[in-house]
Amino acid sequence: MRRSVGTKRGKSDERTRRRICQTRPGGGSMSLLQRLLLVFLAVGLLLGVVLIFTYDVVKVDWVSFMEIQPSYKPMESPLPVAAQSIPVEGAAYLPGQGAPVNPVPADAVSVERGRIFFSQNCVQCHGATGDGNGIIGGALVFPPANLISDVVQSDPDGALFLTISNGILGENNQIHMPALNENFNVRDRWDIVNYVRWLKANPPTQP
Numbered sequence: 357m358r359r360s361v362g363t364k365r366g367k368s369d370e371r372t373r374r375r376i377c378q379t380r381p382g383g384g385s386m387s388l389l390q391r392l393l394l395v396f397l398a399v400g401l402l403l404g405v406v407l408i409f410t411y412d413v414v415k416v417d418w419v420s421f422m423e424i425q426p427s428y429k430p431m432e433s434p435l436p437v438a439a440q441s442i443p444v445e446g447a448a449y450l451p452g453q454g455a456p457v458n459p460v461p462a463d464a465v466s467v468e469r470g471r472i473f474f475s476q477n478c479v480q481c482h483g484a485t486g487d488g489n490g491i492i493g494g495a496l497v498f499p500p501a502n503l504i505s506d507v508v509q510s511d512p513d514g515a516l517f518l519t520i521s522n523g524i525l526g527e528n529n530q531i532h533m534p535a536l537n538e539n540f541n542v543r544d545r546w547d548i549v550n551y552v553r554w555l556k557a558n559p560p561t562q563p
Contacts, residue, residue, distance in 0.1 A: 455514025460546040462553060470551025473544055477536070485559045486552065498532040504556045516549045 460466050475484075483490040486503035493500045501508055508516070523535035540548065 455512055455518060458513035458517070458546055458549060460543065460550060462550040466547045466550045467554045469544070470547035470549070470554075473540060473548050474551050474555075477539060478548070486555045498526065498530070500533070503552050504559065509553070509556050513546075513549050513553070516552060517545055520545045520548055 474482075479490060481490040481493045481496065481500040482488055482503055483493060483500075488500040488502040490500060503509075511519075519533070520540070521535060521537040524532040526532045536545070
């Protein structure tokens with residue numbers, strides 16, 4: 357009778373030790389958490405290989421950010437204007453109707469506004485005096501125009517306005533001057549025209 361009780365007690369102790377070994381780290385088979393971690397690692401590794409393959413080999417553009425999407429770069433021709441469309445600030449001129457008439461008086465306010473716009477956006481190419489000797493003018497393939505020359509000054513205000521608005525396009529669509537109709541609104545462009553007129557008789561003093 358005593359041996360039977362001792363045998364049962366020994367078997368019970370053995371089962372208890374097995375349970376303890378299974379619950380201890382490193383003891384017995386892997387726990388459910390360890391199995392899940394291995395599954396996640398395997399799936400993540402497989403997904404990484406697939407993404408690298410599609411991006412570097414297949415060239416799938418699966419990344420979409422504003423800075424890498426198709427867009428017009430600086431100095432490129434602007435998007436064509438839709439047929440029968442009118443700018444939100446009103447029609448600056450009507451195609452096929454000739455050069456527009458300057459609606460902005462060349463007063464001190466307009467000239468000063470034009471001077472500010474010119475110094476911020478035009479002086480780099482055309483120079484402070486408008487003679488085309490700007491700081492980067494000499495490095496350009498197509499030299500900037502001399503704005504105070506008789507050739508330019510003989511053009512009507514509307515022609516200067518159209519040049520500022522649409523730029524100058526040469527052979528094979530080579531850009532001699534970028535269009536600035538997206539840089540300045542209609543009033544700003546007329547102010548620049550008035551300043552170019554004023555610049556001929558009032559060249560700024562060079563430092």
